[in-house]
Amino acid sequence: MKRWLLIAGRLALAALFLYSGIAKLREPWLQFAISIEGFKIVPDYLLEPMARTLPWLEVIAGAGLFVNVLAGWAALATALMLVVFNTAGIWAYSKGLQVDCGCFGSGAADPIGPKWFVEHGGMLLLALLVTIGCFQRGAKTAPEPGRAGAPAIA
Amino acid sequence: MRILSFVLPAVVLSLVLQAQTSAPVKKVADTKAPPAAVKNFKESGSPVAKVGIELYTDYECPACREFYLNVLPILNREYIATGKVHLLHRDFPLPQHKFTKIATRYANAAGQIGKYDLVAKQLFDTQPEWSQNGNIDVQIGKVLPPGDLVKVRELVTSDAHLDDTVNADVQMGSYTDHLQQTPTIVIVANGKREVIGGAPPYSILKQYIDSKLK
Numbered sequence: 001m002k003r004w005l006l007i008a009g010r011l012a013l014a015a016l017f018l019y020s021g022i023a024k025l026r027e028p029w030l031q032f033a034i035s036i037e038g039f040k041i042v043p044d045y046l047l048e049p050m051a052r053t054l055p056w057l058e059v060i061a062g063a064g065l066f067v068n069v070l071a072g073w074a075a076l077a078t079a080l081m082l083v084v085f086n087t088a089g090i091w092a093y094s095k096g097l098q099v100d101c102g103c104f105g106s107g108a109a110d111p112i113g114p115k116w117f118v119e120h121g122g123m124l125l126l127a128l129l130v131t132i133g134c135f136q137r138g139a140k141t142a143p144e145p146g147r148a149g150a151p152a153i154a
Numbered sequence: 155m156r157i158l159s160f161v162l163p164a165v166v167l168s169l170v171l172q173a174q175t176s177a178p179v180k181k182v183a184d185t186k187a188p189p190a191a192v193k194n195f196k197e198s199g200s201p202v203a204k205v206g207i208e209l210y211t212d213y214e215c216p217a218c219r220e221f222y223l224n225v226l227p228i229l230n231r232e233y234i235a236t237g238k239v240h241l242l243h244r245d246f247p248l249p250q251h252k253f254t255k256i257a258t259r260y261a262n263a264a265g266q267i268g269k270y271d272l273v274a275k276q277l278f279d280t281q282p283e284w285s286q287n288g289n290i291d292v293q294i295g296k297v298l299p300p301g302d303l304v305k306v307r308e309l310v311t312s313d314a315h316l317d318d319t320v321n322a323d324v325q326m327g328s329y330t331d332h333l334q335q336t337p338t339i340v341i342v343a344n345g346k347r348e349v350i351g352g353a354p355p356y357s358i359l360k361q362y363i364d365s366k367l368k
Binding site: 028029030031033034035037038044045047048100106 | 334341348350351352353354355357358359361362
């Protein structure tokens with residue numbers, strides 16, 4: 001993957017996750033808990049812990065991508081989160097649930113439907129490409145064994 | 155680039171902390187806005203309770219019905235009757251609902267004769283029926299004695315000021331609390347208004363209220 005393409009993808013993914021995390025953190029956690037509850041998947045006792053931690057995970061992953069620190073792992077984390085979000089979306093849609101996903105804070109989301117799946121599918125694709133790109137680039141730039149700075153293998 | 159490793163987390167953290175300290179809510183209410191005038195019959199619980207809940211509902215909204223019939227009775231028993239929470243009902247009739255305005259007039263007319271809770275509950279109980287045919291009077295007649303029903307009918311048809319509190323609530327909801335849906339709960343605690351759209355299940359609402367009562 002071309003370097004500039006990877007940088008652009010990484011920054012776009014970073015912006016998405018930073019924005020969505022901060023948007024949720026600016027609201028009372030109860031608001032996001034209501035959104036999660038709408039999917040009818042998560043038991044009530046997990047709603048508060050999820051509503052409190054998920055936005056922070058998004059911010060941490062977004063920050064990692066932005067500053068290019070552990071970017072491969074951060075991208076992998078975003079991809080995993082998006083797999084969960086998409087699965088939850090498919091579940092809700094198949095059950096005919098009217099859910100405000102709360103993805104970018106309350107009131108900003110489209111209802112779950114074809115447009116939502118295109119957007120979130122696209123984000124997942126981006127996250128997967130960035131994950132692969134980051135790990136490939138990391139493997140290429142890793143110092144060879146025996147060279148200065150590389151751990152010696154007995 | 156590495157300097158960003160230190161700067162960005164600090165910026166993000168400060169943004170979040172600022173959001174949580176100075177603007178911890180979705181929409182911080184304009185404190186200069188005058189509070190909507192409300193009648194006493196729409197309030198319950200201790201006026202000096204540490205936490206206030208303002209509940210915006212529309213009588214024809216199914217999610218409001220769900221909240222009113224399933225969550226509010228427990229909230230009443232556990233927090234309002236015990237003086238921990240002060241509750242204020244606010245009307246927010248949605249324009250797409252055909253019969254909600256007249257239903258609201260019935261509820262507020264009943265409030266004038268001391269039967270607000272009874273009639274509001276009956277309106278939500280029988281919402282699936284009257285929202286189809288608009289025959290609210292028949293449903294109210296099932297819970298009010300004939301004399302009271304006559305008084306309510308008179309108020310509904312002739313009281314020019316019956317919608318005053320509704321208009322004030324709609325103003326408050328639109329321009330101060332920036333409602334996007336019903337039901338919406340406004341939690342008033344520590345001098346802040348937290349606007350929360352949607353109907354939370356009781357279990358998480360309880361956790362949230364408890365955190366405010368600490």
